[in-house]
Amino acid sequence: MSGFQQLYYTSCEHGLSGSSGFQFNAVSERVSAGIRHQVEGLAGYEPPRSLVESDTPELLARCPVNLCHAPGGRSGATTLCVRYVGRDSARRFGNYFAHALHTEGEFTPDSGGLLAIELWDSPLWTARVADTTGIPELPAPLPRGPLSPRSARAFLRAHPHAEQLPALLAAVFTALAQDGSVVVIDDTTERIAHWFATVCYLLPPPLARTLSFATYLFRPTRSRLHLIGTVPEAHPEFGPDDEESYTVFDFSAGRFPEVVPTHHLVRLLTRIGVGSIRSVWSWTAEYAHGQERTPGDWHAPVAAAAAAGGTELTDADVRAVLDWLSGAEHLGARRAAVAADIHHKHRDLDDDQLSVLSAAARAGGDAALHQELEGELHQSRIRAYVTGVANAPGPVPITRPAERERATALWRRLLGEAADSRQRVRLLLWMAGARLTPPPELLAAQCLDLARTLLGASGAGQGLREEVARLVHGLPEFRAGLATAVQEVLNERGGQEQLFAQFPAELLGERDLGGRPRLLEYYWRAQAERQPGRTVELLFRILEVRGQDSPDAELLRGLWRQPSPAWTYQDATEIARRLPPGRPVDEAVAEWFDRAVKQEVRDEQGLRDCLVLCDALTAPGRSAWLRAVTRECVETVLRLDAALREATEATALARAFRIPQIGAWSAPRALKRYRLLPAMLRLPADPARLRTEIAEFGFSLADGYLRAVQRAAVTSARVDEVLLSHVTGVIAVNAERVALPQSHLEIVGTLRLHTSQHWRSEDLDRLARALRPYDARLADTYQECAENRLGRVQKWSRKIGRRRSPNDPRPEEA
Template identity: 80%
Template sequence: MSGFQQLYYTSCEHGLSGSSGFQFNAVSAQVSAETRHRVEGLAGYEPPRSLLESDAPELLARCPVNLCHTRDRQGGATTLCVRYVGRDSARRFGNYFAHALHSEGPPVEGAYARDGGGPLAIELWDSPVWTTQVAATTEIPELPAPLPRGPLSPRSAHAFLRAHPHAEQLPALLAAVFAALAEDGSVVVIDETTDRVAHWFAAVSYLLPPPLARTLTFATYLLRPTRSRLHLIGTVPEAHTGFGPDDEESYTVFDFRAGRFPDVVPTHHLIRLLTRIGVGSIRSLWSWTAEYTHGQERALGDWHAPVAAAAAAGGIELTDADVRAVIGWLPGAAHLGPRRAAVAAAIHHRHRDLDDDQLAALSAAAAAGGDAALHQELEGKLHQSRIRAYVTGVENAPGPVPLTHPAERQRATALWQRLLGEAATSRQRVRLLLWAVGARLTPPPELLTNMSLDLARALLGASDASRGLRAEVTQLVHTLPEFRAALATAVQEVLDERGGQEQLFAQFPAELLSERDLGRRTRLLEHYWVAQAEREPARTVDLLFQILEVRGEAAPDVELLRGLWRGPSPAWTHEEATEIARRLPSDQPVGGAVDEWFDRAVKQEVRGKDDLRACLILCETLSAPARFAWLRVVTQDCVQVTLQLDAALREATEATALARVFRISQIEAWAAPRALRRHRLVPAMLTLPADPARLRTEISAFDFSLADSYLRAVQRAAVTSSHVDEVLFSHVTGVIAINDARAALPQAHLEIVQTLRLHIAQHWPSELLDRLSRALRPYDTRLADAYQEYAEHRLGRMKKWGRKLSQRRSSDGPRPEEG
């Protein structure tokens, strides 16, 4: 910018209009019509009513002065100083003189840069550049830059604020101006004089970031503020404020004379930082801030971090909010270059209570800025913070990450060793070991072994381990061989020192050990296998023979069996007993314990068909001569009877004879024979022909359960079968022929027989009824005659139905396909 164009506007006799009145008295040669039009619109002035007829110099000096500053769309700036001059050449009151300066192009930037710059527009307040004297000619020269400043400065603004009774409103005023700049609003400032208004404007302008300060538009005095949309509008108590309901959103009013201010003005942390630094010191801050900005800052949030970073570099205390803003800004502040590390150092050295995320951000900034020493220092602090949080169980504390750099791993190991003495609980020591594993630290082997052994001893004595501790110890056992070996050693010590600890492997954390961990310690292995049997019952038989192999024994004793099969009435299942029988050496005696357990296995309750099948396999296995010799006599009898009944079920040729086989006294004594009768006898009988002569009389020898099952099975087959074969016919004949008088059946069974007789009579075809009649005649002639009548009646009905069908076909005529 080469200079400032000048314009004089007032009521005069000589000017650009060629006549007297309000007009441009004189302008610079390059002033455009557009600039004249803008200045003419801004130059209007209305004095307060009390000063309208001011004429004397001392009265005119009391009139408000309007220093007005605006910008056009191209970035050009227009600044006016409008003063009331009382009378015009015609001696009429209401004249004013507007001296305007206009500069083309974008605003001057870097006003507070080290190489200097032009004044802010507000610094032209009461500047010697302004005049109220009419020019003798219509053309006046441009003024060179920079323009002379007036009395306003950061120091004078600071002194003004210190003396003002409402200086505490500065943060709210600054926040309102920021909002006006962002949202194109207006802030109205009312004070006793326009000089005081100008001081408020100066304080705000100094505290605004310089690029924003140069976009600020203002007028230090307007009698009617609502007619303007400048950012800052000043006035005096006599002004016609007249703000209506529609103006509340557009105008924010600070009445410093009456002490009336907005109820709530949101105050950003940047504003608090700027006002805390103060107007008197702000010039230095903005010169520092220029080194931290990238030129694209617009909103409050954009400026907060670079301003706070500059403040930190200058030794100014930051709040937590300022620190958060700087740390959050650093990852994207690549434009800082090496200065990024300096910012990280300033924050780190003055703020020691940062959290891990903040330390990580500073560490990354130090690395990006090339400060290796700071990066290492921060990484060490971050590692220490993380490990403390992890060890002490802080919620959501991050776990260890592998350290690949040897120097980092060495430093972390040294820190880890220092923290050993701080671990107050077993869980903290477990977490320390987990951290060592996860971070791939390299503590001295002897230290790691001793720590693992001490921890294992402590854990074996703990009876109230929490779920979290259990999970972490499980992880430690699976990831740290030294701890796994220490745990096995601790278990061995307990077993050697105290008897009666056989169930130690069923307790935490000894249960986490595996066979591989116990090596050749046979005593430990036996206790371990006994505990494993309780956790994995399906492996119990295998574990039994592993123990026998380690012991060098052929058969187990009672204590071993009771240790492996626990419970109020310990016993083998049929499958377990079968497997044990097959795996025991058949050429050697097995001792009294085994015969007792086989006896219980053979005689135990049979709960279903699958159980029965397993029981029969067991009996078959034990029937081999060598194994049979192991059994007690009563067990041998049970095995023999069970196998005999099973063979009868497979070999019998007549149903009634098969039922007779099951009429033995041992049926009620032993579970297996009872199960054979309950699950297999009736199905087997129905596959064999029945002798009606025997069945009709011997059914009374059946017990109630067998008779009930059999009669219902015959009835169900007769009702549901689509084909009556010879076997079913024989059973139906025998049941129907039951001698009611001699059989002496219960009433429920007699009802089944009666129901079956009636169903046969009503549903069987005539030929089957005729055959049934002949089969019954040797036993019951009356019943045979009855079924013969049913057969003849049904046959007669069939013939009669056939004749009717033939007559119907004849009367209907030939069918189409027959014609």
Template identity: 75%
Template sequence: MRSFQQLYYTSCEQGLSGSSGFQFNAVSEQVSAETRHRVEGLAGYEPPRSLIESDTPETLARCPVNLCHSPGGQGTTTLCVRYAGRDSARRFGNYFAHALHTEGEFTPDSGGLLAVELWNSPLWTARVADSTELPELSAPLPRGPLSPRAVRDFLRGRPDAGQLPALLAAVFTALADDGSVVVIDDTTDRIAHWFAAVSYLLPPPLARTLSFATYLLRPARSRLHLIGTVPEAHPDFGPDGEETYTVFDFSAGRFPEPAPVHDLVRLLTGIGVGSVRSVWSWTAEYADGRERDPGDWHAPVAAAAAAGGIELTGTDVRAVIDWLPGAGHLGTRRAAVAADIHHRHRDLDDGQLATLSAAAEAGGDSALHQELEGRLHRSRIRAYATGAENAAGPVPITHPAERERATALWQRLLDEATTTRVRVRLLLWALGARLTPPPEPLAAQSLDLARTLLGSSAAGPELRAETAQLVHTLPEFRAALATAVHEVLARRNGQEQLFAQFPASLLRESDLGERPRLLEHYWRAQAEREPARTVELLFRILAVRGLTSPDGELLRALWRQASPAWTYEEATEIARRLPPEQQADDAIGEWFDRAVKQEIHDEEALRSCLLLYEALAAPGRSAWLRPVTRECVATTLGLDRALHEAPEATALARAFRIPQADAWAAPRALKRHRLIPALLALPADHARLRTDIGEFGFSLTDGYLRALREAAADSGPVDEVLFSHVTGVVAMDSRCPLPQAHFELITALRHDIAGRWRPDDLNRLAGAVRPYDSALADAYLKCAERRLGAGKKLVRRITRRRTPDDPGREER
């Protein structure tokens, strides 16, 4: 039987030191110096400030009590430290520490006691001894009032009892990472109850390694696993404290951010403090002694709980099943665990059933093994048929007897199937298992299934994918689906979009054979799914119909958007493919008219538009167009030719000075995107430019002046084309009918040229503008002279040579 050494530590007049002050008042005979040093390190006590001057029994009773427990490799030390108020010299700050020390841990031979159960035990004293020797105590030690029932009642009355899982998870982490959990509550009695709840829920081997102190004024100075304190304490943990200390402040209602907890924690707190000791006693039969963290303990605890009739969650069941293959230490008990899981949980997947079956066989329970194998075989087929998650796929069955039984089971399940998806997956299973059902029933089943699927409007993605697989792998079903589609089209009008719906869209062109009606509807649906092929499909339909031109109904069926219209590219291809000598349907003119009138937003669209206009202008095709559309095409192409053929800028500008240039989309786009670059690329008659620019219109004039200013900003040589435009613009006077904003641009252009052009170009410009504005010409000449004079001075400074009276000076 284990024995416990005793030590009293306080401020007293008589003790082991031989003088007054803090010392060991009395100790057991075998206490070592190391033990005394350890107790001294644990016994320190600081009362809350409000209670530091306590000296009456009533106020001392209100002081926090520190039950401190420290297991370790050199033995286990437990102390009860109480505030004593004044010492013999009447000074406040005295405390009394009664300590127990034993070699090893609090093991079952210590009386089955957990250290926290010594809270308020009658063994503790706060009175100094008359002598310096204390007897050793023998196990079992007297318990205090804490028990599983008392802690259960405590938790029932706490509104914050829901924090227990998080507290237990934090203690698991502290044990694994050598961290600390701080519990703050109004009294140390409450703190002791929280510590007891954690101790009861922990695996007993881990609970015996848990170090704790129910009260420390400065918890940041301790590295025990569990530290209690009261609201008046000073829990300042420093910059690294958030990682080292986890704080549960039950007094203020402040707790760590919610975080996922291990399933073992959830299982233990679900069992509860009042019942968990029984589960721990059962768990001893399932553990192998190597368990350390929650993941190691989860499966043995869950297996013990299942044996005791406690309901497990799916996560608990999975933990047990995953643990069984490696639990060879269970021996025949492995089959009992498999039976507990099998009889209480009927929703297991095939992999879990296979694991239980192997465990039953390893445990010697052949009846359970055969039962599980039969259930596993049926489950695999049903799981696949119902699309269960992670269901195993079919494997080829080669044995004749097995094929016969599998075919019979498959036929029975097919007859019993109540949903379309189950029927589809059963057909897929037969294909994967290489079964050969009789042809006639298979064809009948396929046709019936195809008819049902055509009436289905709520097929999910799984059914769609599985039906697609069935269409591609089972010829009987593909033929049945084509037949079912033909029946629907022949029976009901208004089914033109059938091929755009599931599952008719899965059919291929080759599946429709020589059925023109099916082919046309198939192509219409293809046009909706693949808009890029619409023109191609239009002409395929015309070929099947034996026609050369489409009517309005066919065009609207193929281009079904809200405002049916061709793109420029589509209209161009159609114009080139329609025979020009044939008279087209009236709808052709309407659709080309809409295509021609489309707005043009960028250069790429403009290029496509011009290609269409060139196609429509070809002989024979212009007859398809309305007169106003023909005029638009001709005007646009004429303006485009002017952009390429005009010899002079003002002549090109006059070509665009027609009403149609702003009335139609294509001329507007040519004017917006191409006219200004083309103007600046042509030489300008500067005399005519001075008079014609007033007729350009505000937008064109504004863009032209800005582009000209940008082109003239270069300080390099000025070519003749740019020079002609600049001459005509800078020579304008106030009599020209231009807005003030444009005169400001011209003024800015004049200043830019004066500051950037080379003297030679300025001299040329002065000569060109002198007939129109001599003052401006003189100004440009002065600018040229100033810039030329500054240049000559710079050259003289650079080329100045050394003088005769300074022969050693280098040339600059």
């Protein structure tokens, strides 16, 4: 085993440099120039300002001691103890003595298993200058100092800020992972060394060996070691640029980082405690695979070792072990032992976690534990499914006879324990999904009893509704039991006509009610309420079952429950076409046809549907069903519709709509509202009639008509004979014989002015000829406008204005 090479570095008169000053006073024989350079970089020392001029043993003992360790990996590890010695040989203050050790291999094996921090205050350190430049190597093991897990535990118990240990340990983990630095400030370097020792003991040993540290640096921000200590007298300052690189724990002033992300491993390690941690680390070696690096890697092996040693694990620890266990093939048979430790101490595991333990027990060769876990898992899954646990797995077919027998026995026991109907439904679903075959009489009795209970229940939630629907469609025994329960209710209690509109009877279908006419009728009534579009179809299915030709009032009210009128035009048309023609109908049918025909027409589509209905009701053998007033309404509607299609002149068509029924019935009013005006504008007008009959149109029709004619005269690119006839009749209105409101007279005047100013000369000429039989002087005026239209429109417009205002409704007086 190689020993430790020694180096002394200080300000002295005799050393390797051959002159006085800071130099290596003495080194071991195998020390290379590279080692000397590394030690020289680590050996610098500045005392606190107040202690610079210390020269007595008492003052020098107060100066901070720097135990510095730099693990070098393959190049070896270097550890120094640097002390302030006050004056040099020239009596100048600022001298220090650095005693360094270097080993070519890893530090821990060559040092007898101790950690570098355990060399704090070791008797091996010296601060005396050697008489010669050569000093021997030190053999292993090195003498330990006073630090130990026991002293670290005593230190924590006495420290007022011991609760900061988890944050400190977490920060060191982060520094190791991200090459950062943690600065510890405390009153003495002895206290700082205890903090460092505590952290080193709690770190996984492979990580602890990679930790670089210095128990005292005057200027921490000039170092990138992992752990850096300093004292308040050094007045360390950290600027904004240092916040990302240095995490500061000032135990002297009680100032600590606000937030330090703390892994669950850190909480576990600090819960185990520094006094017990070495035993846990020795056990952990049996669970680790050797590739652990991060806290996440170490968490599960440490938790497994701690559980084996009796430490209580948190839920986070258990989750870590379970996540790790399924892939921990390196454990071999120990996987079953880990599974047993977790299973025996944690009885609240979910199914996924039990599955992991079961697989680990099987992989570890523990058949008894595996069978026990599988039994618990099976029962847990059934209970989870039955009680509605979120994301609980559904049933799967059970094929092995022994398992089927145990599952059936468990199912029967759970039936007796079911707390409510939903659990009973789920038990039946689970039985069907697992393909169990309980005794038929038991299954039939259970289904009928559950069906009776559900029929009497109220307020079933959506979840129960969906599950009962699955049960109805997947289990014939329950479907038959539900049909029987419905029949019992209808036989025992009256007034249950709406039963099939209620849960769960609504889930039954026609195939479930075959041979039960009464049930079928109630079922179809409920279907009509849920599917209004099928109501007419269902009406005739009920009539067929009853053997009737015509419905009565009760059946009509039962199928159409919405406010009157209950039939739409489409309903009434289909019913009219499907009722046997020539056969008498119930008085209620005549009443419903009357309400359907006379209901309010709200749009053009409604008008078209109304006309189809009226046409259907005039077919042979159907008009006899109608009341006299209904028949008159139908005939009026069809007569007006024919007039709209067959008229040849606009004013004659308007005269056809001057009937009393227009105000009494909706359909004639709708024909007038939606179709009369467009039809009139498509037909030519007789100016002689129009100029005298327009007042008889009524205000609404006259207003719409006048505005439509004015709009066409203004916007039409071509004046055809139909438009000319309408414009002629409007312009020639005789105000003495026709009493028009002022607003309509203004439209007439505006139309006269527009045509005179904007119509082409040939159109004005046509208009003048058309006007002449009714107003010769106005015709002359338009003829004159036509002759002078080209190039002199404005002149003749003014002339017309001087001779007669176009707004004057009496052109014969112009």
